[in-house]
Amino acid sequence: MIKILHLSDIHLGSGFSHGKINPDTGRNSRFDDFVHTLSLCIDRALAEPVDLVLFGGDAFPNATPAPYIQSAFANQFYRLVKANIPTVLLVGNHDQHTHGQGGASLCIYRTLGVPRFVVGDRIATHRLLTRNGPIQVITLPWLTRASLLASPKTEKLSLSEVNHLLLDRLEAILEAEIRRLDPNMPTVLLGHLMVDNARYGAERFLAVGKGFTVPLSFLTRESFDYVALGHVHKHQILCQDPPVVYPGSIERIDFSEEKEEKGFMLVDLAKGQAQLEFCPLSVRDFRTIKVNISTAEDPQAALVKAIKKKPIADAVVRLSYQVRSDQLDPIDNQALHACLSTAHSYSIQPEVVTKISRARLPELGVGSGIDPIEALKTYLDNREDLKDIAPEMIAAAEELLAGNLRQSSPDPQPTQLSLL
Ligand SMILES: [Mn+2]
Numbered sequence: 001m002i003k004i005l006h007l008s009d010i011h012l013g014s015g016f017s018h019g020k021i022n023p024d025t026g027r028n029s030r031f032d033d034f035v036h037t038l039s040l041c042i043d044r045a046l047a048e049p050v051d052l053v054l055f056g057g058d059a060f061p062n063a064t065p066a067p068y069i070q071s072a073f074a075n076q077f078y079r080l081v082k083a084n085i086p087t088v089l090l091v092g093n094h095d096q097h098t099h100g101q102g103g104a105s106l107c108i109y110r111t112l113g114v115p116r117f118v119v120g121d122r123i124a125t126h127r128l129l130t131r132n133g134p135i136q137v138i139t140l141p142w143l144t145r146a147s148l149l150a151s152p153k154t155e156k157l158s159l160s161e162v163n164h165l166l167l168d169r170l171e172a173i174l175e176a177e178i179r180r181l182d183p184n185m186p187t188v189l190l191g192h193l194m195v196d197n198a199r200y201g202a203e204r205f206l207a208v209g210k211g212f213t214v215p216l217s218f219l220t221r222e223s224f225d226y227v228a229l230g231h232v233h234k235h236q237i238l239c240q241d242p243p244v245v246y247p248g249s250i251e252r253i254d255f256s257e258e259k260e261e262k263g264f265m266l267v268d269l270a271k272g273q274a275q276l277e278f279c280p281l282s283v284r285d286f287r288t289i290k291v292n293i294s295t296a297e298d299p300q301a302a303l304v305k306a307i308k309k310k311p312i313a314d315a316v317v318r319l320s321y322q323v324r325s326d327q328l329d330p331i332d333n334q335a336l337h338a339c340l341s342t343a344h345s346y347s348i349q350p351e352v353v354t355k356i357s358r359a360r361l362p363e364l365g366v367g368s369g370i371d372p373i374e375a376l377k378t379y380l381d382n383r384e385d386l387k388d389i390a391p392e393m394i395a396a397a398e399e400l401l402a403g404n405l406r407q408s409s410p411d412p413q414p415t416q417l418s419l420l
Contacts, residue, residue, distance in 0.1 A: 001275075002132045002186060005045045007264035008056030008230030009249035010038055011094070013069040018254070018286075018316045020345050027068075029344070033284055035072045037251045040281055041264050042076050046083050050266070051130035053080055056230020056247065057092025057142065057192035063105045064097070070105070081114055086128045090120040092192040092230055093142040104141075120190060122147075125177050127185070135269070138177050140191035142231070143170065143212065163212055171218065178223050186271050187223055192230045195219065195238055198246065219244050226267055226274045234260050235278060243267075243274050251283050255318060258286040284344060285315040292322040294353050299327045300335065307339045317346040322353050373397060 012034050019030030045053050059065075059073055080087050091104040110119040118126050120139025127136050141147075145162065148169045157165070181187055196213040219227045220239050227244040234257070235248030247265045249257065263280040289310050296302035303321060310317075317340060323331070328350070340346040370378075376397050380390040 001268040001270050002052060002130050002135055003048055003050045004052045004054055004188070004226070004228075004267040004269055005041065005048070005050040005264060006054045006056065006226075006228045006245070006247055006267060007041050007250055008192075008228075008247050009058045009092070009233055009253075010034070010055070010060075010073070011058055011249060011251070011253050012038065012060055012073050013065050014061045014253050015251070018345055031069070031072075034251050035076070037262075037281055037283055038073070038076050041250060042079050044264075044266075044279065045080060045085060048266070049083060050085060051132045052128065052135060053085055053087040054137070054188065054190050054228045055087065055089045056190065056228055057090040058094045058230060058249075059089070059092070060105055061094055063095055065105060070108075077109075077117075081117065084116065086116040086118070086130055088118045088120055088126065088128075088137055088139065088190055090139055090190050090192050090230060091141040096142060096144070123173050123177065125180060127182075133186075135186045135188065136181060137188045137190055138174075138181075140174075140189060140193065142192045148173075166212060167214070167218075170214070174218065178221060181223050183223070184271060186225050186269050188226045188228055188269070189219060189221075189224045190228045190230075191219070194231055195229070195244070198232045198238065199234065199236060216244065225271060226269055228265075228267075233257055235263060237276070243276055245276065247278070250281055252286050252316075255286055255288060258288060285311075287312055287315045287317045287343075289317065289319045290321070291319075292353075293327065294322050294324045296327075299323060300331055303331070303336065304339055307336070312340065312346075313342045314344045317343040318349065319346065320349045320351065322351050325352050325354070328352070372401060 013031065014034070015030045016028045019028040019033070021027070022029050022032060025032070060069060065073075077087065077089075089106045089109060091106055095104045095106055097104060104119075104121050106119050107121060109117045116128075118128070118137070118139070120126075120137075121141050123138070123140055125136055125138045127134060143166065145166065148166050191214075194213045196215050216238055220242060222242075224242045227239075227242055229244065229246045232246045233249040233253060234246070236246050238244040238246070245265055248260060248262060250262055250264060252258065252260070252262065261280055262283045263278050266277045266279055268275040287310055289306055289312075291303065291306035293299040293302040303319075306321075307319065319336070319340065331350075333348075336348060340348075373394065376394060380386055380393065383390075386393065
């Protein structure tokens with residue numbers, strides 16, 4: 001079995017707005033967090049030790065990170081060089097430079113000829129010899145239109161037609177790589193891409209048509225024993241046979257990842273078999289405190305109570321509260337800062353709510369005679385919040401009116417609905 005550590009989306013140098021300056025180093029505390037978490041991944045690779053490390057792309061927030069950021073990244077990966085562990089660094093969308101192939105921030109590792117390091121900045125198959133035998137890795141970096149389509153014949157095509165063309169092209173290129181594979185050697189596809197049924201954040205399916213997505217069927221090929229992905233920050237396993245896996249980002253980049261568990265994959269691989277283990281990383285918590293105090297009698301007390309309910313020590317916290325403008329004065333911001341002081345960092349976002357004056361319905365003006373059921377329907381048409389029970393309300397009103405008619409005078413006056 002070949003033991004692989006698969007990590008992705010390091011984004012070293014991101015999320016500084018959620019940190020603070022470390023007075024000892026002058027560096028952002030989130031930078032230190034990210035470096036520490038990356039070091040935990042490398043620690044594990046060395047402790048096992050693994051036979052191969054696969055990085056799924058997005059090393060930095062962009063292709064030109066500051067030297068101290070590049071150097072921190074290099075320091076961690078150099079530990080793998082020293083331990084003789086082969087490593088594949090895939091190029092993600094954040095790593096690419098507009099200068100085309102070879103311009104990515106990770107290409108320096110190829111230029112320097114770092115022993116046993118492979119940079120995946122194009123579609124290619126790499127045969128690597130590990131301590132536990134040979135393995136072949138197809139690298140599939142983030143694809144741009146320019147990388148797949150040489151001629152500008154796409155000018156008059158719609159976005160979906162272009163995507164179709166890109167997929168046709170990709171399918172042909174992948175097919176060519178697959179045909180050249182050694183059928184007896186364990187095979188990994190390492191790709192930085194968006195699979196069309198990937199979920200992210202709050203379990204939303206990504207909107208189709210929002211850029212280039214690859215159908216899962218492109219990846220679930222018999223020749224692949226493991227499909228190692230990068231790009232989506234939420235860990236997920238899209239298919240079991242063969243395993244198609246996003247390990248997710250190693251740290252929370254922003255609040256959209258508040259509820260996501262972070263980690264990396266350990267994979268034991270042989271031809272036709274893969275054993276997976278997701279290894280969680282203990283990373284800094286993000287905590288949203290959202291509270292509506294616009295109806296509270298004591299807004300300050302309500303706010304303090306909401307803060308105290310959540311564990312905020314050492315977390316990145318955002319307090320977001322809804323408040324009436326006349327309640328703003330009594331709010332003691334100093335006291336709020338004191339309450340939040342155990343957090344690693346925090347932001348306070350008050351949102352002033354104004355009483356929304358209910359729109360007048362012109363069809364229901366005073367004095368205009370209208371059938372009560374019609375009036376009710378018009379009213380309900382304007383109340384989105386009552387949509388679910390609208391048919392029942394109408395049925396009930398009809399029954400009431402019918403009952404009224406039976407019990408009151410045989411020739412009733414039209415009922416006037418008074419609308420507030
Ligand atoms: Mn990406």
